[in-house]
Every structure is written in C-alpha cells, then in structure tokens.
Amino acid sequence: MNYIELHNIAKSFDNKNYILKDINLSLHQGDRVGIIGGIGSGKTTLLRIILGLYTPTSGKINRNISNHEIGYLPSTKGIIEEFTVRENLIFWSQTYQSPIHVVEELIDRLNMDKMADKKVSLLSSGMKQKLAFACSIIHSPKLLILDEPTVNLDVENRSLIKKFIQEYPKESCIVITSHNFDDIEHMCNRIVMIVDGTIKVKEELNKLKSDFQSSLVRIRTISKINQQQSILIKEEFPNVLVKDHEVILDKQIYKLNDVLLKLIHLNIEIRDVLENEAILEDIYLRLNKKEG
Ligand SMILES: Nc1ncnc2c1ncn2[C@@H]1O[C@H](COP(=O)(O)OP(=O)(O)OP(=O)(O)O)[C@@H](O)[C@H]1O
Known part of the structure; x- marks a missing residue:
C-alpha cells in the first residue's frame, strides 16, 4: 500500500528559483527511506511537502493516510520549553489521544528516567533531541518522518535511537534525512538522493551497493x-x-x-x-x- 505518492512535484518560494523539480516518489508500507543530499539541497522542504506543511508550486499528491497517523521529528524541535520532559510527553499523548502508559514506556525504553522531571529549557541539545524523537512516536504513527534524528546525540544514544527505529513495527513507513551515512545505512533500505533539487538516485540500498561493488x-x-x-x-x-x-x-x-x-x-x-x-x-x- 502506498501511503503517499508525489507526482511531478516542484517547489519555489519566490516563483523564480526552484528548490525542488520533477519529484516523483511513493512511500509504501514497510519502506525505510533515507533521503540524502548536500546542505540546502531541499531535503527538509521535501519532507514538509510530504507532510502537507508546504504546498507544492506544481504537481500532484495522493494521500492514503490521515494526519493523525503521521509522526514528525522536525529539524527545529517542536517541544515546549516550559514543560518538563514527562509533561511534554503527556501533552503529546493527550493531543493524539494515545494511551497514557506509553509515556512511561518511552521514558523507560529511551533511558530518559533521570531527565523525566527536568524542565526542557534546562536540557542539553542531545537530551532535547531524544525528547523530540519520543514526542514524534508517542502515537505509534504508521508514517514516521524524521529530519536528522541522530544529530546532537552521543554514540550511546545514537545507537539507542537506531535500535528503536530498527525494531519499529515493520508495516509502518519511515522516512529519514541525515548527513550521517552510516546511520542511514543502518536504518534504511531505500535511498533517495537529491542533487540540485531533483532526485538523482532512487534505489534499494542493496542494489545500489551491488551496482558499485564490482x-x-x-x-x-x-x-x-x-x-x-x-x-x-x-x-x-x-x-x-x-x-x-x-x-x-x-x-x-x-x-x-x-x-x-x-x-x-x-x-x-x-x-x-x-x-x-x-x-x-x-x-x-x-x-x-x-x-x-
Ligand atoms: N520557507 C522558506 N522560504 C524561503 N526559502 C526557503 C524556505 N525553506 C527553505 N528554503 C530554502 O530552500 C533551500 C533548501 O532548504 P532545505 O531546508 O529544504 O534544505 P536541506 O537539504 O534540508 O538542508 P540541510 O541539510 O542544511 O538541513 C535552501 O536554500 C533554503 O534557504
């Protein structure tokens, strides 16, 4: 099943310069898609189009998924600084009407017990990153969009997040951007590479590796x-x-x-x-x- 299909999408913010052009992409159930590309190549813009936060300048989008079934970890984090870690998780679980026990489960699985009652404004950037990740998955979304999920994290927490993503229900679809190719290799099975605003490569990771192996x-x-x-x-x-x-x-x-x-x-x-x-x-x- 395709959750989202993008057909010939283009995006310009000023009707002159195109950030994205000719984007054709389907996100299927079971996919683990790694979006890679240089700084400013349009990865976040593409994610925001997939999410419906930006309207494309041209092209067509088919959606077979409701907003409630999507989780988003933005590169600029959407967490509430005045709340504690636990309060943030409770807030998001109530917003999505997910069962309250998920809050304690996530605190435990993501090793956040020591920081659970700290105010977000007092957390380090790595701790905030981990909390933002927890908020994005609190409602067990079918489509999970993660913009640089491992940035700012130390080795231990990076591997915790990677393991979490690897163990995430297989029938979901996860889309990840990262400048860390090692992380992408561990978490994704399809690679989308953006160069100059267009998709230059859209391929299974294994196929890509075997094509270059020889x-x-x-x-x-x-x-x-x-x-x-x-x-x-x-x-x-x-x-x-x-x-x-x-x-x-x-x-x-x-x-x-x-x-x-x-x-x-x-x-x-x-x-x-x-x-x-x-x-x-x-x-x-x-x-x-x-x-x-
Ligand atoms: N709301 C906006 N208005 C105008 N220009 C924008 C807007 N959002 C992004 N851009 C521009 O679009 C281009 C692509 O930005 P985007 O954030 O999508 O890149 P990225 O690949 O995610 O970059 P990075 O790897 O550095 O996070 C940049 O030149 C950026 O300045």
Missing part, C-alpha cells in the same frame, strides 16, 4: 595523506576520492596498480586494499562527483 576499490593508508600529496594524486587521477587515510578508485576508470605505484612514489605507506566493498558515503561522493 568497480570500487579502497586503498587504506598508514600515513596520513597531506594536501600536497592529494593534489599530486588528483592531477594524475582526477576521478579518485582522496581522504585522510584512504584513496578510493573505480577500477573501470583506473588500473589499481597505477594508483598504487603513484602512492608508493609519493612515499605513502599502504595499509591494505579492499575490493568489492561499497559504503553509502563513497557511493554518494562518487555520484556527486560525476555530476560536478
């Missing part, structure tokens, strides 16, 4: 690659990705041996060479590179 090679280095070395590598192999401790190349474009020789020539010590291993971050950088 040709990407990662050379990990012991020594840190400095700026000068990076420039020299890029001069000869413009399409490789150079990071502090690794060089990623596409075997369809360059010979592995040629790149290895170059690194050795530049006195860069090699740790190992990993073939057939694609991670979302590399795929994203590579797709962005091609476009640029």
Whole structure:
C-alpha cells in the first residue's frame, strides 16, 4: 500500500528559483527511506511537502493516510520549553489521544528516567533531541518522518535511537534525512538522493551497493595523506576520492596498480586494499562527483 505518492512535484518560494523539480516518489508500507543530499539541497522542504506543511508550486499528491497517523521529528524541535520532559510527553499523548502508559514506556525504553522531571529549557541539545524523537512516536504513527534524528546525540544514544527505529513495527513507513551515512545505512533500505533539487538516485540500498561493488576499490593508508600529496594524486587521477587515510578508485576508470605505484612514489605507506566493498558515503561522493 502506498501511503503517499508525489507526482511531478516542484517547489519555489519566490516563483523564480526552484528548490525542488520533477519529484516523483511513493512511500509504501514497510519502506525505510533515507533521503540524502548536500546542505540546502531541499531535503527538509521535501519532507514538509510530504507532510502537507508546504504546498507544492506544481504537481500532484495522493494521500492514503490521515494526519493523525503521521509522526514528525522536525529539524527545529517542536517541544515546549516550559514543560518538563514527562509533561511534554503527556501533552503529546493527550493531543493524539494515545494511551497514557506509553509515556512511561518511552521514558523507560529511551533511558530518559533521570531527565523525566527536568524542565526542557534546562536540557542539553542531545537530551532535547531524544525528547523530540519520543514526542514524534508517542502515537505509534504508521508514517514516521524524521529530519536528522541522530544529530546532537552521543554514540550511546545514537545507537539507542537506531535500535528503536530498527525494531519499529515493520508495516509502518519511515522516512529519514541525515548527513550521517552510516546511520542511514543502518536504518534504511531505500535511498533517495537529491542533487540540485531533483532526485538523482532512487534505489534499494542493496542494489545500489551491488551496482558499485564490482568497480570500487579502497586503498587504506598508514600515513596520513597531506594536501600536497592529494593534489599530486588528483592531477594524475582526477576521478579518485582522496581522504585522510584512504584513496578510493573505480577500477573501470583506473588500473589499481597505477594508483598504487603513484602512492608508493609519493612515499605513502599502504595499509591494505579492499575490493568489492561499497559504503553509502563513497557511493554518494562518487555520484556527486560525476555530476560536478
Ligand atoms: N520557507 C522558506 N522560504 C524561503 N526559502 C526557503 C524556505 N525553506 C527553505 N528554503 C530554502 O530552500 C533551500 C533548501 O532548504 P532545505 O531546508 O529544504 O534544505 P536541506 O537539504 O534540508 O538542508 P540541510 O541539510 O542544511 O538541513 C535552501 O536554500 C533554503 O534557504
């Protein structure tokens, strides 16, 4: 079942510059959709269109879900600063008419007992993030829209939220934006990549990874690659990705041996060479590179 279908959606705030163009996207029951894209690429705008908070400039939206069945974690948090954590949860549970026992369950599952009676204005940004997440799921929504759910969180709480999302009822649909590709890989099975306001990639994560697996090679280095070395590598192999401790190349474009020789020539010590291993971050950088 499709909860929401977007057909040829475009959005402009000033009728001149288009933030989004030609957006076609369906959100199905069971989907875990990761929306990725650079800063200001239009991810939040797209979420707000899905939610009905922004009206598209053109295009058509079909909805098979009521607003009460949707949960939203905005990037700017919708929590009440004057209330305590528990009072916020009670407020949202009453707003959605969900059973009151859910409040205590969430406090327990999300490890919030120590902060439960603290005023929100006294909480750290990570604590506020966790509370905002709890508020967005208090009514067990069928469609859960999470704008950067793990931002500001420490490792422990990030993994708590990720586990919660992984265990969320399978028949729901979850849409997540994040700049943390590792988190997206752990929580999502479909990837939507936005570049220049259009959907550049809309694909199953596994398919995307297997498409890139055959040709990407990662050379990990012991020594840190400095700026000068990076420039020299890029001069000869413009399409490789150079990071502090690794060089990623596409075997369809360059010979592995040629790149290895170059690194050795530049006195860069090699740790190992990993073939057939694609991670979302590399795929994203590579797709962005091609476009640029
Ligand atoms: N209400 C608005 N009025 C005018 N411009 C807006 C409005 N909301 C967003 N924009 C513009 O739309 C563009 C996309 O913003 P959006 O917040 O959707 O990006 P994003 O991909 O979520 O960015 P980030 O990763 O930085 O959170 C930006 O240039 C932003 O300034």
